[in-house]
Amino acid sequence: VEWVEIQRGLVIYICFFKGADEDLVPKIVNMLLNVKLSENESGEYVSVLDLPGDVLIIPQATLGGKAKGRKMQYHANIEKEKGLELYSQFVTVCEKELAANAKCMEAGVLVKHGTYGNRQVLKLDTNGPYTHLIEF
């Protein structure tokens, strides 16, 4: 059993739909690392790169579910192999973006991630849940 942990930062739940491709990955990463979702010491909202903060990436295919009657169906989700490929690229691009950011490097912030397609436990501790949905 492996356990990853981040400190203050951004938790990303990611789900790929059918039709998603490699070109989309840098766009998503760029958006998520630059959108102002993190509160700094002065109470201003800044990006996780500007905070700077850690990033935890969680594969969450269930986000692609649609309720049909009392059951959830996942027909819109990408095929598992392609999803794994995009997920791995997503993690790699995030790592590169943080590594290319001087503020992040200086602060020693981390990118951690879950493994695709496996059940994983999660413990989350927030000082105000601040959940957003961003579609691409």
Place this chain on the structure above:
Amino acid sequence: VEWVEIQRGLVIYICFFKGADEDLVPKIVNMLLNVKLSENESGEYVSVLDLPGDVLIIPQATLGGKAKGRKMQYHANIEKEKGLELYSQFVTVCEKELAANAKCMEAGVLVKHGTYGNRQVLKLDTNGPYTHLIEF
């Protein structure tokens, strides 16, 4: 400072958009309490009423945000007063539904909720995050 806590069950993050009204509340509650999102001891998916499990309701207006450039905007969200009204009704209807369910009453399951419009801390512990988005 008040702290509420649930055991095994369902965590609901709720956000009301402009145009939501009272008629919608029982429909949402009925759906969320009956959709099969909870894993029982045998690994089958059942509703939170059938589990039976606790319910934690968290007001989460940020879910209504849309990214505009690098900032989130919340123009689609309902006005604060109306949102509070619907949120209170939502909590009440959930409580009634659980109280009307023999299995839930026997098991002594709980409905707990956050307060609307205030910052609240959250600690979450899952045995596999299993996040779904259900729109009404």
